[in-house]
Amino acid sequence: MLLYMGSVSFDVVSLKNAVVVVSKRSPPGSLYRSPQVFQKLWPYMQAESNHTHNFLMTVWNSKVHQVWKPCITKDTPKEGNIGTALPKSNGLFIIEANGGLNQQRLSICDAVAVAGLLNATLLIPIFHLNSVWRDSSHFGNIFDEDFFIHALRNHVNVVRELPDDVLERFDNNISNIVNLRVKGWSSPAYYLQKVLPKLEKMGAVRIAPFSNRLAHAVPSNVQRLRCLANFEALRFSNSIRILADKMVDRMIKSSSHSGGKYVSVHLRFEEDMVAFSCCEYDGGEEEKREMDIARERGWRGKFRRRGRVIRPGANRVDGKCPLTPLEVGMMLRGMGFDNTTSVYIAAGKIYKAEKYMAPLKQMFPRLEMKDTLATAEELAPFQGHLSRLAALDYTVCLHSEVFVTTQGGNFPHFLMGHRRYLYGGHSKTINPDKRKLALLFDNPSIRWEDFKKQVQDMLRHSDQKGVELKKPSASLYTFPMPDCMFKEAEARNENSNTTNKTDFNT
Secondary structure (H helix, E strand, C coil), X not given: CCCCCCCCCEEEEEEECCEEEEEEECCCCCCCCHHHHHHHHHHHHHHHCCCCCCHHHCCCCHHHCEEEEECCCCCCCCCCCCCCCCCCCCCEEEEEECCCHHHHHHHHHHHXXXXXXXXCEEECCEECCCCCCCCCCCHHHHECHHHHHHHCCCCCCEECCCCHHHHHHCCCCHHHCCECCCCCCECHHHHHHHHXXXXXXXXXXXXXXXXXXXXXXXXXXXXXXXHHHHHHHCCECHHHHHHHHHHHHHHHHHCHHHCCCCEEEECCCEHHHHHHHCCCCCCHHHHHHHHHHHHHHHCCCHHHCCCCCCCHHHXXXXXXXXXXXXXXXXXXXXXXXXXXXXEEEECCCECCHHHHHHHHHHHCCCEECHHHHCCHHHHXXXXXXXXXXXXXXXHHHHCCCEEEECCCCHHHHHHHHHHHHHCCCCCCEECCCHHHHHHHHCCCCCCHHHHHXXXXXXXXXXXXXXXXXXXXXXXXXXXXXXXXXXXXXXXXXXXXXCCCCCCCCC
């Protein structure tokens, strides 16, 4: 019995001179034909340029939403600890955060929650040099260490270095401290039953790596520590904040025609992302060769294993292909954003940028990226440090009126949660249905009015899903309500200005 998961091509049967001819027809949505669609729709986009109202001022139907406000503050004492110091620590808790910027962020916040649960002293998290990110930054290079320690002082004791007595006990070698193997998504009960006894016995324990090691569904007191760590205690280092604030100010000034409001897009069209997706675009044999080389360089042998079948068409139909800059631009123009809209692109090095970015710039001349918004001199200290560069992108996206996510991952998930925390519970995020987009972009005969209707329906759906409560299996970092926020009775004022920069420890 064969089990096939993905899209299926259809047989087309025809009679030719009494002979049955069977040919394969690609299923709808399986081909990259976006350039042909753009060629058909571009004249209609041009006709509407500069003739629409300022869409950014009314993009979110905010009058239907209620206001949520943060209920976690760094100055609130720990429960049962009002007016007194923290109880004596059960020992030192050491973790190693791996991955990129927001994977590290997840590990840090979960470590704070576990340290509070165990009544342990947390060592400032150690950053593992990731083979993909290749960033040698330490905690203090990315986050404000002093602020982090101070913000948590009423809840979790945090230290920068191992105390001398602990070092002596383990022969001045941190690797001599037992490294506990903890399963992913472990419950608080597991930590109390398995980790706490070892912590009390040895005075120090280590968990490395510490990624996704705490369950999503935990008691409210543990969730509150996650809220505190992520939304109040973690802010970027001074050097990152200074440049990021300048970049946000520049975006606001360049968007003065729209009240300082702009759109930010997390564009995942770097070479490694295109290669990993196993999708095909319009680069022919040269593209296939480059992608094979990139896959082998990044994931040696993974895509050549016996029995592994790559089906680019099935991936596209299933909505798994990264959107090209062209596709993002067509979607935004169809939604109602005209060519006067200021757009910020958060991305790494775009694959064949000269080719793929050109039509996006054609649709949105007011387009900015890190290297256009900041000078080469300003960016020089950050070059070679991908997490620090990602922090700049994160901040500019955080303060945009509209954020567009195109491929998933930790970056948009944390941003959506952070934006909900800042903007009254609404993520102000466009999260398009890529399965539907695949069908639209594979139809060169589509009418402009039909295209607009389809993508505007996606925008309305994103608006409706902007305020969403956390489900038991979901992440608090994406859905901070109701654990980190409470709901006010009155409705939000329609079209309230929330783009203005606010210092919420970013």
